[in-house]
Amino acid sequence: MPPPCEIIVVADGDTDNSWLVAQQFGAKVLRLTTCNGPAKARNLGAQAASCDILFFIDADVTVYPDIIERVEKIFIDKPELAAIIGSYDDTPGEPNFLSQYKNLFHHYTHQTANEEAFTFWGACGAIRRDVFFAVGGFDESYRRPSIEDIELGYRLQKAGYKIRLCKDILVKHLKHWSPVSLLKAEFFYRALPWVELILRDGAKNDLNLGIKSRLSVIAVYTLTLALIASLWLPQFLIVALALSLLLLGLNLPVYRFFYEKRGFWFALRVIPWHWFYYLYGGLAIVLGTIRYFWQQYKFFKPDIVNASKTSL
Known part of the structure; x- marks a missing residue:
């Protein structure tokens, strides 16, 4: 295997001296x-790079030879x-149930998505260096691990560049x-800002907002x-049963995937977490929409007030 042109590690405010390990390995x-957040760290790494291709990898990811x-x-x-x-591959490193579920679900989502991508992915994403700087790199206003890579992908699409999910x-x-x-990252750092980004840019979400998900x-x-x-009315249990069967039918491919990978009992444990995922995802859509339009109202409100005073 040919070695990479260069390996650049950005230690973003680390407190465990892990940067020494990277330095020892050259x-x-x-x-x-x-x-300062991954957006700024990645931008600094890109600026220091000299190769034609920038290949971004997260700190909690390992690569194959x-x-x-x-x-x-x-x-x-x-x-x-x-x-x-x-x-992500289908053999996550952490053995506990929630880590296996979340990482395998991420694998399933990418493996069943369209190869023509609408987003970038900072955990394992490569981009031509000249293109990266042409669109301005990552948006450093994202100070936490959030949707800075997704936002970059939308700008690439707007500029007419092609992204491929391999x-x-x-x-x-x-x-x-x-x-x-999981809830902190999924709800506050990804779902809420992603909803606002979609509303702001009219962007497409081909990974999580398909008809079955809606x-x-x-x-x-x-x-x-x-x-x-x-x-109060026990007959609503029949409605609940019918809706449960509908949810199972809509998401049968997901549960079949988990059954094939980890067996029956694992797939059974996935179901309540998966339904909970839809619950907080739906809440994020509502709250993100409200927050977006409230911010728009606050932004335009002074102009409306000034216009009213002028007319008087």
Whole structure:
């Protein structure tokens, strides 16, 4: 395997001296004394790079030995591509249930998505260096791990550049998920800002907002209301049962995937978490929409007031 042209590690306010390990292995290390977020860290790494292709990898991801060669070959064979993204593999590093579920679900989502991508992915994404700087790099207003890579992908699409999801470019995710960390990341750092980004730019979300997902959100909320109503009117349990069967039918491919990968009992445990995913995803859509239009109202309100005073 040919080695990468250079390896650059950006230590974004690290406190464990892990940058020393990277330095010992010959990587070029850039250190930030305070944590500024992945967008700024990646931009600094890109500015220090001299190669034609920038290949971004998250700190909690490991790569397979042939990945550099394969990424390079794709850009040589497909000169029309400006960027490519990969996927998590189906053997996550953390053994606990929630980490296995979340990382496998991410793998499933990418493996069943269209190869013509509308977003970039910072955990495993490569982009031509000149294109990266032509669109301005990552938006550094995102100070936490959020949707800075998704936002970059939307700008690439607007500028007419092509992004390809290469399903055979796989990396291993080592992140440990707990209920608190998952909900904080999924709801506050991704879902809410993603909704606002879609409303702001009219962007397309081909990964999470398909027709089945939208129907599932409606079904989950209707199921919740039916279960609450059944406390007073037991006949609503029939409605709840019908909605549960509808949800199972809509998401049968997902549950079949988990059954094939981890067995029956694992797939059974996935179901309530998956329905909960639709629950907080739907809530994020509502709250994100309200927040977006409220911010728009506050932005335009002074102009409206001034115009009223002028007319008087």
